[in-house]
Amino acid sequence: AKRAAPKARIFxxxxxxxxxxxxxxxxxxxxxxxxxxxxxxxxxxxxxEAGHINPYRPSRELxxxxxxxxxxxxxxxxxFKADFICSPRHGWVLIEAATRLSGGWDSEMTCPLxxxxxxxxxxxxxxxxxxxxxxxxxxxxxxxxCAYAPILKPGKVxxxxxxxxxxxxxxxxxxxxDEINPVDDCTKRPAFVITEGDNPYQAYxxxxxxxxxxxxxxxxxxx
Numbered sequence: 001a002k003r004a005a006p007k008a009r010i011f012x013x014x015x016x017x018x019x020x021x022x023x024x025x026x027x028x029x030x031x032x033x034x035x036x037x038x039x040x041x042x043x044x045x046x047x048x049e050a051g052h053i054n055p056y057r058p059s060r061e062l063x064x065x066x067x068x069x070x071x072x073x074x075x076x077x078x079x080f081k082a083d084f085i086c087s088p089r090h091g092w093v094l095i096e097a098a099t100r101l102s103g104g105w106d107s108e109m110t111c112p113l114x115x116x117x118x119x120x121x122x123x124x125x126x127x128x129x130x131x132x133x134x135x136x137x138x139x140x141x142x143x144x145x146c147a148y149a150p151i152l153k154p155g156k157v158x159x160x161x162x163x164x165x166x167x168x169x170x171x172x173x174x175x176x177x178d179e180i181n182p183v184d185d186c187t188k189r190p191a192f193v194i195t196e197g198d199n200p201y202q203a204y205x206x207x208x209x210x211x212x213x214x215x216x217x218x219x220x221x222x223x
Contacts, residue, residue: 017093018046019086022056023102024066025111025119026080027132033067033080036119036137037111039102040200041083044151049186051147051207053200054110062092069094077130079123105147105173105192113170113196114203116140144200145170148207149189154180156219160191163213168206170194172214180216 021041026033039052058066066082075097083096101107107119118136125133156179162172176190183189193210197203 017085017087017090017095019088021083021085021095022058022062023052023081023083023106024058024062025101025107026066026070026082027122027126027137028070028075028077028080029132031071031076033063033070034132034134034137035063036101036122037107037115037117039106039110042146042148042204044183047185048151048183049104049149049189051149051192052104052106052110053204054106054114054145054147065092065094069097073097075099078126104186105194109171109194110145110147113194114141114143114145143196143198144203145194145196146200146203146207147192147194148204148211149192150211150214151183152180152190152214152216153218154182155216157216158219159217161215161217163210166206166210166213168195168197168203169210170196172210 022038023041024038025036027036038056038058039054040056041052042050044050062084069082070080078099079101081098081100081102082094084092085095087093101119101123111117111119122133122136125131160174171194173192180190181188193207195203195206195210197206
């Protein structure tokens with residue numbers, strides 16, 4: 001008698017992948033991606049994101065991979081974000097995809113600051129009447145912006161002294177006014193600086209300078 005064919009098995013293999021990381025935003029219409037923006041991610045360590053530099057100009061290979069990802073996932077309309085890591089072993093690898101725009105002050109702050117694109121406005125237009133505004137996705141200026149979250153000493157905070165009038169400094173955002181916790185995940189980043197520059201390196205250097213200028217006054221513990 002013939003032996004029954006073995007049943008097919010599905011295995012999920014996890015792998016530690018590191019390398020340059022890029023986040024891309026799109027709008028999808030009838031299954032086709034409309035490019036909205038991309039940013040280069042910055043990290044303190046694996047899993048702890050320091051911020052990003054906006055914009056990043058993706059290659060045709062990356063755009064094609066994003067299109068293939070949306071098709072595989074069955075995304076046919078609305079916003080779509082795709083994050084890729086360039087692995088030394090595999091090349092560009094999709095590590096995250098979601099039907100939303102990028103956070104971390106990307107879509108709402110550094111993208112319009114650097115490029116003049118209005119992703120939030122385009123998302124609002126889509127939400128209200130299912131129309132994707134290419135006009136709001138048009139590049140209107142050629143600058144760069146950096147969002148950077150420094151790692152600060154944990155403790156109870158009495159006051160913050162934030163820098164002002166530094167070259168390229170756009171904004172300092174304090175997320176934890178009263179206490180700084182150890183940053184063991186991205187939700188615990190206590191502060192961000194947003195800077196702009198004529199090139200990505202200038203925007204990044206200005207962000208580091210502004211971050212180093214933040215002064216935290218901690219609550220003293222009686223001896």
